[in-house]
Amino acid sequence: MEIGIIIAVVVVALVFDYTNGFHDAANAIATSVSTGALKPRVALAMAAIMNFVGAFLGQKVAHTVSDTIDPGPGSHGLVIVMCGLLGAITWNLVTWYYGLPSSSSHALIGGLVGAAVVAGATANWALVVEKVVIPMFLSPVVAFGLGFALMLAIMWIFRRANPSKAHRGFKVAQTVSAAAMALGHGLQDAQKTMGVIFLALLTGGYVSESDGLPLWVILAAATAISLGTWSGGWRIMRTLGRRIIHLDPARGFAAESVAASVLYTTSYVFEAPISTTHTITSAVMGVGATKRLSAVRWGVAKSILTAWVLTFPAAAAAAALCYTVARLFLP
Numbered sequence: 001m002e003i004g005i006i007i008a009v010v011v012v013a014l015v016f017d018y019t020n021g022f023h024d025a026a027n028a029i030a031t032s033v034s035t036g037a038l039k040p041r042v043a044l045a046m047a048a049i050m051n052f053v054g055a056f057l058g059q060k061v062a063h064t065v066s067d068t069i070d071p072g073p074g075s076h077g078l079v080i081v082m083c084g085l086l087g088a089i090t091w092n093l094v095t096w097y098y099g100l101p102s103s104s105s106h107a108l109i110g111g112l113v114g115a116a117v118v119a120g121a122t123a124n125w126a127l128v129v130e131k132v133v134i135p136m137f138l139s140p141v142v143a144f145g146l147g148f149a150l151m152l153a154i155m156w157i158f159r160r161a162n163p164s165k166a167h168r169g170f171k172v173a174q175t176v177s178a179a180a181m182a183l184g185h186g187l188q189d190a191q192k193t194m195g196v197i198f199l200a201l202l203t204g205g206y207v208s209e210s211d212g213l214p215l216w217v218i219l220a221a222a223t224a225i226s227l228g229t230w231s232g233g234w235r236i237m238r239t240l241g242r243r244i245i246h247l248d249p250a251r252g253f254a255a256e257s258v259a260a261s262v263l264y265t266t267s268y269v270f271e272a273p274i275s276t277t278h279t280i281t282s283a284v285m286g287v288g289a290t291k292r293l294s295a296v297r298w299g300v301a302k303s304i305l306t307a308w309v310l311t312f313p314a315a316a317a318a319a320a321l322c323y324t325v326a327r328l329f330l331p
Contacts, residue, residue: 002204005078009200012085014224017193019092020104021051021228029178031252031284037174046175047182048230054186055222059213060271061188064131065195066202069112070122077203079326080115085196087111087319094314095307102307103275106136107315108192114316115323135272136312139262140282146258147286154250155290170249177256184263185276186225192273193221247284255283278308 029043038046069084071077088104088111095102109132116123158166197217201207207214247255259280266272 002075002078005075005082006200006204006206009078009082009085010197010220012082012089013193013196013200014220016085016089016092016104016108016196017190017221017224018228018231019089019096020189020193021048021225022096022231029182031247031255031280032174032178035171035174035247035249035252037171037249037252038178043178044230046179047185048226050179050182051186051190051229052222052226054183054188055190055194055225056218057183057187058191058267059194061191061267061273062195062198062213064127064271065108065192065273066199067127068109068124068132068195069116069199070124071116071119071199071203072121073203073205076119076330077121078200079330080119080121080323081112081196081200081203083115083119083322083326084108084112084319086322087114087315087317090318090322091311091315095311100303100307102311103136103277104189105192105273105275106132106308106311108196109273110312110315111319112196114319117316118320118323119327131270131272135266135270135274136278139266139274140278140308143258143262143279143282144286144289146262147255147283148289150258151251151254151287151290154254158250167249170253173253174249174256177253177260180260181256181263181280182229184260184267186222187267188263188273188276190218190221190225191267193224194218195273197221247288251284251287251290254287255280258283258286275308 029038029040029047032038033040033043069080071080085108088107091102091107091111092104109128113123113128115121194213194217197220198207198213201214201217202209259276262279262283263274263276266274
């Protein structure tokens, strides 16, 4: 029975990874598509490939996620992990349906913590605060500020450039920045699923805490998120690419470059599973504010902010409900 539950947890984790891919596909390519720098299908293919490659570039974030809770050994611990995943998937689907770019990362952590709390398991609150809650507030602020500053620098450096030549040049540059953003997305988000699968294997006693990630776990997570990205996330892409602000290629390049830099830094330096959604959305708002503050559609931004605030508790509540139902069938 325990082996069956582990297999089920792995399958559900990969389903979450797939939903993460199509939910967050817009993060990497919405700005490039909205500015006309890339055709939608070309952009999706590039993002899928770079997501796959990015998944192989690190394991630090995965180990942070696996340390978030201690569900305990055996079948009961595996059920807790399963319910955490189901809570995250539920919130991902709700926000995808309404076209809101919420955080799959915070949905996952919220789901795991919610299931652990209602089940009476241990949640590593110090790690959650240090690696999740603090970055959750800091990363959007940093991305907004850096996006605003970089765009001001670009406007100053290219103030005497020929507008049409600069426009074409930044369209080409956006191909590079979108690829960098997609690579960072794979680096961050695929690792979160790897961390959950590792947690399930650890709970079942198939690995020890000091072990590295098995190659099949990395390969499976990379494949799932890439397939999800290829399937696209058109509802969220419209929100991120057009409803917040109409971007030009220069602003798209600035937003993607800043977001990619923040993703790499938090992954390698701080080992923090931050939200790619929060990061790119805040960067888009930052570069957009250099036009004028009124150019950003703050009503849409408010709706997105509401989804951000609700993500952690909503995913936790959904996971708690799943565990409450599952408990009825547990021995």
